[in-house]
Amino acid sequence: MRRAAVIGVGQTKFRTRRDDKTHPELTREAVSRALEHAGITMDDVDAFVFGTMDPFDGINCPDRWSSTAAGFGKPFMKISTGGTTGLTTGIAAYQHVASGLFDVVVAVCTQRVGENVDAQPVLNTAVDPIYERHSGVGAISVAAIQATVHMQKYGTTEEQMAWVSVKDHENALKNPYAHIKKKIGVEDVLSSPVVSSPLKLYECCPRSDGSVAVIFASEEKAEQIRDDPAWILAESSISDSYFVGDRPDLAVWDSLSIAGRRLYRLAGIDDPKKDIDVAELYSPFTIQEILELEALGFAEKGEGAKLAEEGVTFVDGDMPTNPSGGVLCTNPIGATGLVRLGEASLQVMGEASNQVDGAEVALAHAWGGTLQFHALMLVSSHKKLRR
Amino acid sequence: MVLRIEAKWEIPYVHSAGEHATKFFEALKEKKILGVKCPKCQRVLVPPRAFCERCHVDTDEWVEVKDEGVIETVTINYARFTGLPDPPYAVGIIKLDGADTGMLAYLGGVDLTDWKKAHEKLKVGTRVKAVWKDRPEGRITDILYFKPVEE
Numbered sequence: 001m002r003r004a005a006v007i008g009v010g011q012t013k014f015r016t017r018r019d020d021k022t023h024p025e026l027t028r029e030a031v032s033r034a035l036e037h038a039g040i041t042m043d044d045v046d047a048f049v050f051g052t053m054d055p056f057d058g059i060n061c062p063d064r065w066s067s068t069a070a071g072f073g074k075p076f077m078k079i080s081t082g083g084t085t086g087l088t089t090g091i092a093a094y095q096h097v098a099s100g101l102f103d104v105v106v107a108v109c110t111q112r113v114g115e116n117v118d119a120q121p122v123l124n125t126a127v128d129p130i131y132e133r134h135s136g137v138g139a140i141s142v143a144a145i146q147a148t149v150h151m152q153k154y155g156t157t158e159e160q161m162a163w164v165s166v167k168d169h170e171n172a173l174k175n176p177y178a179h180i181k182k183k184i185g186v187e188d189v190l191s192s193p194v195v196s197s198p199l200k201l202y203e204c205c206p207r208s209d210g211s212v213a214v215i216f217a218s219e220e221k222a223e224q225i226r227d228d229p230a231w232i233l234a235e236s237s238i239s240d241s242y243f244v245g246d247r248p249d250l251a252v253w254d255s256l257s258i259a260g261r262r263l264y265r266l267a268g269i270d271d272p273k274k275d276i277d278v279a280e281l282y283s284p285f286t287i288q289e290i291l292e293l294e295a296l297g298f299a300e301k302g303e304g305a306k307l308a309e310e311g312v313t314f315v316d317g318d319m320p321t322n323p324s325g326g327v328l329c330t331n332p333i334g335a336t337g338l339v340r341l342g343e344a345s346l347q348v349m350g351e352a353s354n355q356v357d358g359a360e361v362a363l364a365h366a367w368g369g370t371l372q373f374h375a376l377m378l379v380s381s382h383k384k385l386r387r
Numbered sequence: 388m389v390l391r392i393e394a395k396w397e398i399p400y401v402h403s404a405g406e407h408a409t410k411f412f413e414a415l416k417e418k419k420i421l422g423v424k425c426p427k428c429q430r431v432l433v434p435p436r437a438f439c440e441r442c443h444v445d446t447d448e449w450v451e452v453k454d455e456g457v458i459e460t461v462t463i464n465y466a467r468f469t470g471l472p473d474p475p476y477a478v479g480i481i482k483l484d485g486a487d488t489g490m491l492a493y494l495g496g497v498d499l500t501d502w503k504k505a506h507e508k509l510k511v512g513t514r515v516k517a518v519w520k521d522r523p524e525g526r527i528t529d530i531l532y533f534k535p536v537e538e
Contacts, residue, residue: 019389058394120468129402131434132491134528135478136464136471144462145480152511197463197502241440245480245489246432250460 005222005229008038014210028069034213047075051089051109053334082368086337087375109335110211143285144196154302162189163308172325174354205284205331230345234266256295280340337366407437430487452485454517496534
């Protein structure tokens with residue numbers, strides 16, 4: 001595999017509804033901004049990889065419609081792995097370049113969860129019709145059952161989970177693309193209605209419409225195109241059991257730990273707390289940031305809940321997490337993972353809207369399925385990990 | 388103001404449970420819950436499936452498990468979503484006696500008005516027993532819910 005880097009990032013504003021534009025028009029907005037950010041044109045692009053999670057948009061195979069804004073006549077494919085889609089699309093586009101087959105490849109993901117009047121029934125159709133669909137299970141309930149176990153096993157409190165939400169909402173205020181912009185305190189979170197116990201409304205993500213594009217280039221091209229590309233140090237992904245009930249312990253995210261160890265080994269990371277400056281994690285529910293920080297080695301098992309409460313994960317803390325405001329404030333589901341990579345890349349380029357001082361190494365993560373898939377990418381301002 | 392066009396999908400499907408799982412559904416008619424044992428890792432898998440995804444081997448040894456077990460986790464849903472059950476309703480993962488995996492199921496027999504009080508009665512580790520439909524039809528919904536066993 002040869003070295004590759006992110007050379008451009010483009011996002012649309014994310015809103016509950018983007019009534020001003022159609023599906024391909026949103027795709028075009030993100031692609032145009034990414035091309036502009038990279039300082040290249042459509043002619044410079046060799047291939048497109050598109051991602052979305054059907055059928056939130058109410059159009060099956062929206063890749064047909066959106067491909068019109070994604071390189072007419074160029075190689076094109078679609079990727080879909082539930083909520084992980086965005087980052088899996090990024091990994092696929094990266095592999096297009098790293099394999100040596102293409103020099104400049106655009107990953108673009110568009111999703112209109114807001115046009116879907118109610119997202120939970122769609123998520124319920126992602127559950128098998130034989131054994132489990134009748135239970136009404138969607139994304140919120142699977143996160144809630146993680147929270148129940150974590151609270152009982154480790155003594156994690158409602159207040160600690162609320163701090164994650166307070167932190168993300170504060171961060172989103174600085175992000176011009178973020179969907180929910182509202183300053184809230186711990187009391188606001190605790191007094192918001194319970195959706196799936198123990199999770200409350202302000203602990204759950206919104207439904208967002210929007211698009212994001214990230215452009216990858218080979219080492220040679222990246223250096224020609226810009227001075228400060230975000231070099232890809234490593235990527236890793238994993239699939240876990242289909243049935244949530246097969247997992248031996250829902251208070252830990254074993255599959256993410258394994259994917260994380262693979263990533264760290266590839267990048268030469270011994271201590272993620274020291275070597276990684278900022279993380280953009282897929283945490284649509286407060287408890288999940290806590291589980292992810294533990295699984296990825298930023299906190300000991302059962303200790304993750306302390307990080308937001310003690311300020312560690314705030315933008316000026318030792319381990320800034322989701323400085324963009326994260327998934328809790330913006331969730332265009334199948335595009336969300338690629339937003340994580342885009343934001344992580346902007347951090348190491350020094351161009352993020354809520355910039356972490358001196359960020360050199362940034363982690364992007366996404367999960368999908370009923371807690372089933374994970375994807376990770378690590379980007380840096382340097383070609384190799386510097387210690 | 389832009390034009391908004393309303394749309395709705397109503398597309399009928401007829402799903403197959405497959406030959407393997409059909410055996411599980413036949414047993415439900417007699418209020419019995421079956422699992423399968425993986426010949427390699429020896430785990431008893433409930434709900435049963437035709438192969439062990441960890442070992443990549445077929446699973447054809449059927450084992451009856453109890454309709455009693457313990458709560459592994461639970462949530463109570465209070466929000467109303469189109470096409471999903473009327474709130475409040477409790478869903479959890481139950482590890483049945485004799486099984487090595489947990490099964491997603493409704494929990495009941497407890498007042499769900501106050502979630503904190505309900506969680507106290509549905510704690511992780513609480514013993515529960517299946518409440519069956521009077522006349523099972525061989526569907527997963529034959530098990531109405533699991534309720535705490537009075538100790």
